[in-house]
Amino acid sequence: MKKLLFFTFLLLFGWTAQAQDRVVTGRVTSSDDGSPIPGVSIVVKGTTKGTTSDANGNYRITISDNATSLVFSSIGLSRVEEAINGRTTIDVVLQPTSESLNEVVVTAQGIERDTRSLGYATQNVNGSALAQRSEPNVLNTLQGKVAGVNITSSSGAPGASTNINIRGITSFNGNNQPLIVVDGIIFSNDVDNSQNTLFGSQPSSRLSDISPESIESINVLKGPAASVLYGSRASAGVIVITTKSGKGLNGKTEVTFNSSVNWQNVAYLPKFQNRYGQGTQNNYVNNSTASWGPAFGTPGFDNVQTAWGETVPYQAYPNNVRDFYQTGTMFQNSLNIAGGDQDNNFAATISSTIQDGVVRRSGFDRHSVQVGGNSKLKNGVKLGGTITYVKSAQTGTIMGNGGSAFGQITRIPRSFDLVGRPYQDATGKSIYFVNGQNHPLWSLENEFYKSNVDRVFGNLSVGYDITNWLNVSYRVTADTYTDNRKQVLRIGAARAPQGQIDEDLRFRSELNGDLLINANKKDLFVQGLNATLLLGQNLNQRSFKQSGVGAEALTIPGFDNVSNGSVFTSSYESSTRRRLVGHYGQLSLDYKSYLFLELSGRVDQSSTLPKGQNAYFYPSAALSFVPLEAFKVESDVISYAKVRGNIARVGRDADPYLLQSVYTTAAFGNNVADVTFPLSVGGSSIPGFQISNRIGSMNLKPEFVTSYEAGLNLGFFNNRLGIDFTFFNTKSTSQIFDVAISNSSGYDTRTTNIGEMRNRGIELQVSATPVHTKSFKWDLMLNFTRIRNKVISIAPGVTNSTINGDGFIGISPSIAEGYPYGVIIGTANARSESGELLINPNTGGFLPGIAGQVISNPQKDWIAGLTNNFSFKGITLSALFDINKGGQIYSFSQVDMRSAGQTEITGIDRDQPRILPGVIQNADGTTRPNNIQVSAQTYWAGLGGLASEGAVFDATAYRLREVSLSYALPKTLLSRTPFGNISVGVSGRNLWMFAPGFPSDPEINTQGAGNIQGLDLNGIPTTRNYGVNLRVTF
Amino acid sequence: MIHMTFLSRHKKWVTGLTFACSLATLSSCSDFLDINQTPNNPTTVTPATLLPSGLVGSAFANANDLNRFASVIMSVTAGANGSPATWDRYNTDGSDFGNQWRFEIYAGALINYDKLIEAAQTTNSNAYIGIAKIMKAYTFALTTDTWGDIPYSEALKGEANTQPRLDSQQDIYLGNSEKGIQSLFDLVKEGLADLEKTSTTKPGSDDLVYGGTMDNWKKAGNTLLLKLAMQISSVNPDRAKTIINEVLQGNNYITTNDQNLGVKFGGQVGSQSPIYTYTYNSSFSTDQLISTRFVNLLQGLNDPRLPIFVTRPSGSYVTIDNGFAGSPPPATSRSMFSTYVTGENGVGPVRLITNWQRAFILAEAVIRLGTAGDAQKLYEEGIKAP
Structure with missing residues (x-):
């Protein structure tokens, strides 16, 4: 049966x-x-x-x-x-889905994800939006295109460093720039200053070793949740760069050739007055750096005597400062060969950039070769690798206040023929009217620096699908470079009259080994619930070495080798090495493609924290929900909606070697007089050490950043209109900081964990395609960012502290309780109770100011960028307009020029007496309006000079950042030729700018990339670039 | 069977995976991460490298901005520009000498003397300990003379006391056993006693003052006692008299110029006396020049030392008065400190305690305190000594 x-x-x-x-x-x-x-x-x-x-x-x-x-x-x-x-x-x-939504992006650790599943904010920029834009620096090409990101270039010098910050400053002392990852390789963007940033050479930030033409796409991971897989350094966000490969070519081989020629001119110089010449108090004084002399055309002043006895006509040279600069040129060429398909492909690129700057004898050259490929072997093992060699060379002059070409360029009288007369005598000595300073053209020739970088970076990865649900891969990456720098101040230089040559060597390397195990399961426990588990291990080592020989007191003129010196006390050597072991896991749950949950956790162990207490754990959770998919709603209006939120925490370790108290080579004194050991006394060299004035701590803990983020993605009208909105709030705690302690304890600072800082902000991206017909398309993209940063607390009893970096007398970029990070503390004008400026009744000038006050805040109110793209048949026009609203810039250059009567406003009604704005206090405490007349010179100089509030300006700027117009020849024309694609174009950058509160371009920062921003201390002005380009594929 | 095929095909994989996993074990991790000792700075140093730093720190405290300031206030120099010009108008406040307080005195000379004593104690180098105590007393005296009540007994303790209390000037000079404050006199005497003990190592070329001649340090220590005593003679004449008599009895104090306590410097940039640097080399050298009052005073007395103290590059003395507000004379013609004050090319020395100072102190002590000696003779000795 x-x-x-x-x-x-x-x-x-x-x-x-x-x-x-x-x-x-x-x-x-x-x-x-x-x-x-x-x-x-x-x-x-x-x-x-x-x-x-x-x-x-x-x-x-x-x-x-x-x-x-x-x-x-x-x-x-x-x-x-x-x-x-x-x-x-x-x-x-x-059909491919609409561009800005439902795309695939490369997220942390190189994992490709569908954006709908991401519970955190990212933004993708295609490489074509960055290339052929008359701009060789990748970071500058991102300006205005990504919400939440603040990018500031430091000057118009070739290879100038650029500062980038995502979602605000999160660390008092640490690096606040995001982690850069190129093809899975953690890539150094360090600057490694070898000189005092105030008056030395300004090296590049090393991301300038990558050419925009080689980039396929950039994905910006904005907050800690997006970057938790990268660990400690990703607390300030991550920029994931993918370079071009042969992946998308479907078996074909393609050769692409890009070439462009660009010109640069110095832009937005302040307007000068051309009615009065050299001198003070209306008298001609031939060694004055000011222009308070007699008006041109005054009887009796047809000719005057110069400081070296010549008789010259007394007239204006309206272009004397402009003629100091030249037209710069930039040639960029690259050749790329790629082929293959998804599994087996290769790519090779050679590219070269040669740039001559707007300042004579300055330039930036970059040459690179890259080879890479992927292969899937018969047994299923996937191999991939890429290696790049870059050679960059930067040359330029020193900047900053005092003895440098740029220290003098703000002190050129209107009647001085700067470029038309000889600047040196027969023996090569500078001829200049200021005692102790050199002619700026002489400085360009005799005070310079060169930096030569050789860099190699690459990766090798091996992966294998053990089963169809389990994949293991191991990836090794390396990024190493050597920077040879030479700064020469020849005999006679103002900063070092006996001459000085500094040979500096910088070596940096980073090695990473990453093990990734990926398992996925469909219908885990419940049908429709798909799960992916990622487990990873990261081994990281970073080494850095710097050494230098400083030769002073040179003997032979023009011999630029350190053997020419006789004093070598500023030679040094220093190195750091740090290691980190990280283990992390991430569980991603996907319920029926409309509800996504991602949980991650990472444990790091760092060599820089105390032994036995060097491990720290930090988790994150991200949730996203796609309601239309969940409720199976079909609508003509709303085509896409996603709500997302996440919480994340990232820990950061310390810098190496902070735990011990050490001895250093002794040095005493200040800018008045100083000595450095070893001393040379009576023919012998006497060494001397002193205890460092920083007390180390054996109890140091990691820093933490906790962030909360909520966001909304909406698509309308079949994704013709897309909106992406994010709100975030991050809190930084336990900052590793050298807290000031009372000096009578014998020390100056103690390293410890203190403080709290907060960032709150919103990011908004709107993308729309208003017109889309068969032959014409118009789309636009708007980015808006508003961040409010506040230092909540520093340490008990400490209300402000100076940020590490080179300081200037009387102005200190600082952290101050209750203020945003990086405010500048200087001397504020004395004011009455109602806030009016107080006047000295005897002189008519301001009363002495109060030192130690917050006078400037460099943080912007908001940033917006609007990109419009028009394409009609083969013609594409693209324009980016951006606004940086708010923020202040402290400009020593501007007050220098104003106090000296060089700028246009000082020439208006100069013979009329003026009254400084303000009130005079009466004996009984009331005030009366100021009525004391002073001369124009006293007025303009009285508004304030160095270290005063008078040097603070509003840094708002409206700018036409870039325009590009290109024409692609129709394919029918090319069908008989070997070419697949030919396009020609023109582009321009920084074409128009309006700064209502600043006489020049406020986007300048003499300190370079780093935590100190908003200072203009005699740097190279920004430039306007324009050029033509050609692109051919075959 | 399937299992075996898997392993043999992927043998390399499995070993690779095991290797990677073993790296994760805790013990190899801690070796891998144990690399946080700095290769760039020493964590212990010898007394011979701390002594010159301390001496230079004290020399800078005396001869840098505080000297620049005092010279102007005393009308030896006059301010033409910058800070000296404002000081000439008595326009100064506490922030003017912050650098001295921070980096030349407390976190400079003084903490290094303490570290020197610590380092010397480990090797029983009493010579170094003695010198350190004497110089510590000198530097603290300079500090309290300038600022009044200062941290002293609780100072220099690092993390153990990051906010030391102020001790009164009286307690610092005279001591206060209730509060645990040692008097400066006792500190010097301790130092002198240390110099009497045997010492395993003795300073040599690292002693920028005496080159290792310990007898001179004993003389200097005793002369320091005379200086400190004279300093308090108006407020506590009895104590001053006792100390001075003790020193006279001991009869071991500076009597010739080559026993002066002066810190020697070098003739090259970066090694020069601060007085030389701020007078000739620094970008602030045009801020001050010799005062008309000083030249008038010495000329009025026909003092033959005038051309030795002051230069005359244009042939005659070119000076300005204190408080001058017009255009100062060109830099090349100005009268400035001569090589007697600055040393040839800046070798100094920076004179901290001198023979003639001793003579004047003793002369004054005879007249005001009634100690033994011939006041007139001592007075003339002091004038003729330099």
Whole structure:
């Protein structure tokens, strides 16, 4: 009986099974050009039974009779459901989804994700938006294009460093710039200053070693949740750069050649007055640096005597400062060969940039070679690797106040013929009217620096799918460079009259080993719940070495070698090495493609924290919900909606070697007089050490940043309009900081964990395609960022402290309780109770100011960037307009020029007496308006000079940042030629600027990239670039 | 069977994975991470490298901005520009000498003397300990003379006391056993006693004052007692008299110029006396020049030392008066400190305690306190000594 039942059951089952099998085949092609699409997932709807299309787009799937439809899907393409309806051949055409939504982005650790599943904010920029824009620096090309990101370039010098910050400053002392990852390689963007940033050379930040033309795309991971897999250094965000490879070429080989020529001119110099010449108090004084002399055309002043006895006509030279600069040129060329398909591909690029700056004898050259590829072996092992060699050379002059060309350029009288007369005598000595200073042209020739960087970086990765749900890979990356720098101040230089040569060597290397284990499971516990588990281990080592020989007191003129010196006390050597071991895990849950949850955790152990207490853990959680998908809503208006939120915490370790108290080579004195050991006394060299005035701590703990983020993504009208809104709040605590202690304890500072700082802000991106016809398309993208940063507390009893960096007398970039990070503390004007300026009744000038006050805040109110793209047939026009609103700049250059009567406003009604704005206090405490008349010179100089409030200006700027117009020759024209694509274009950068509160361009920061911002202490002005470019593929 | 095939095909993989996992074990991790000792700075140093730093620190405290300031206030120099010009108008406040307080005195000379004593104690180098105590007393005296009540007994303790209390000037000079404050006199005497003990190592060329001649340090210590005593003679004449008599009895104090306590410097940039640097080399050298009052005073007395103290680059003395507000004379013609004051090319010495100072102190003590000696003779000795 049982046997009979069993047999019947088997028969039935077997019969059913046989009757259910059917084979369906077909081909999947793209709607763009009809080409086949491999790798498309084809699933019988309602089951887990599926297959993927092969290299030719063909697929073959066995289905049962009760299968109703097939679902075709692939990341980056629209999902299509095809009812089977009894067919055995089903061909499908898939469309790429709208650009700004549902795209694939590269997230942390190189993992590609569909944006709908991300619970945190990221923003992707395509490489084509960065290339051919008359700008060789990658970071500058991102300006105005990414919400939440604040990018400031430091000057118009070739290779100038650029500061980038995402979502505000999160560390008192640490590096507040995001981590840069290039093709999985953690990439150094360090500046490594070798000189005092106030009056020395300004090296590049090392991201300038990458050329914008080699970039495929950049993805910005904005907050700690997005970057927790990268660990400690990602608390300030991550910029993930992917360079061009052969992946997307579908078996073809393509050669691309890019070439461009660009010109640069110094832009937005302040307007000068040309009515009065050299002198003071209306008298001609031939060694004065001011222009308070007699008016041109005053009887008796047709000719005057110069400081070296010549008689010259007394007239204006309106272009004397402008003629100091030249037209710079920039030539960029690159050749890229790539080929292959998704699994096996290669790419090789050679590129070269040669730039001559607007200042004579300054330039930036960059040459690089890159080779890479991917391969999938027969046994299934995937190999991938890339290696790049870059050679960068930067030359330029020293900047800063005092003895430098740029210290003098703000002190050129209107009647001085700067470029038309000889600047040196027959022996090569500078001829200049200021005692102790050199002619700026002499300085360009004899006070210079050169930096030569050789850099190699690359990665090698091996991966294998052990089963179809388990994948293991190991990746080794390295980034190493050597920077050879030479700064020469020849004999006679103002800063070092006996001459000085500094040879500095910088070596930096970073090695990483990453193990990644990836497991995924569909329908975990519940149907529709897909889970991915990622486990990883990171081994990291960073080494840095700097050494230098400083030769002073040179003997032979023009011999620029350190053997020419006789005093070598400023030679040094120092190195650091640090290691980190990180273990991390991430669980991603995806419920029916509308609810996503991601939980991550990471444990880091760092060599820089005390032994036995060097491990720290930090987690994050991110949730995103796609309501339209959940409720299966179809709407003509809303085509996409996602709500997301996350909480994350990231820990940061300390800098190396902070735990011990050490001795240093002794040095005493200040800017009045100083000595450095070893002393040379009576013919012997006497060494001397002193205890460092910083007390180390054996109880140091990591810093932490905790962030909360909530956001909304909306798409309207079939994604013709997209809105992405984010609100974030981050809190930084336990900052590692050298807290000031009472000096009578014998020390100046103690390293400890203190403080709290907060950032709150919103980011908004709006992308829209208002017009889209067959031949004409207009789309626009708006980015808006508003961040409010506040230092909540520093340490008990400490209300402000100076930020590490080079200081200037009387002004200190500081952290101050209750203020944003980086405010500048200086001397504020004395004011009455109602805030009016107080006047000295005897002189008519301001009363002496009060030192130690917050006078300037460099942080901006908000930033907005609007990009418009128009394309008509083969013509593409793109324009970026951005606004930096608010923030203040402290400008020594501007007050120098104003106090000296050089700028236009000082020339208006100069012969009229003036009254400084303010009130005079009466004996009984009331005030009366100031009525004391003073001369124009007293007025303009009285507004304030160095270290005073009078040097603070509003840094708001409205700018036409870049414009590019290109024309791609029609394909029909090229079909008979070997060329696939030819396009020519013109582009321009920084073409128009308006700063209502500043006489020049406020986007300048003499301290370079770093934590000190908002200072203009005699640097090179910004430039306007424009050029033509050509792009050919074959 | 499947299992075996898997392993043999992926043997390299499995070993690779095991290796990577073993790296995660705790013990190898802690070795891998134990690299946080700095290679760039020493954590212990010898007394011979701390002594010159301390001496230079004290010399700078005396001869840098405080000297620049005092010279102007005393009308030896006059301010033409910058800070000296404002000081000439008595326009100064506490922030003017912050650098001295911070980096030349407390976190400079004084903490290094303490570290020197610590380092010398480990090797029983009593010579170094003695010198350190004497110089510590000198530097503290300079500090309290300038600022009044200062941290003293609780100072220099680092993390153990980051906010030391102020001790009154009286307690610092005279001591206060209730509060645990040692008097400066006792500190000097302790130092002198240390110099009497045997010492394993003795200073040599690192002693920028005496080159290692310990007898001179004993003389200097005793002369310091005379200076400190004279300093309090108006408020506590009895104590002053006792100390001076003790020193006279001991009869071991500076009697010739080559026993002066002066810190020697070098003739090259970066090694020069601060007085030389601020007079000739620094970008602030045009801020001050010799005062008309000083030249008038010495000329009025026909003092033959005038041309030795002061230069005359243009042939005659070119000076300005204190408080001068017009255009100062060109830099090349100005009268400035001569090589007697600055040393040839800046070798100094920076004179801290001198023979003639001793003579004047003793002369004054005879007249005001009634100690033994011939006041007139001592007075003339003091004038003729330099």
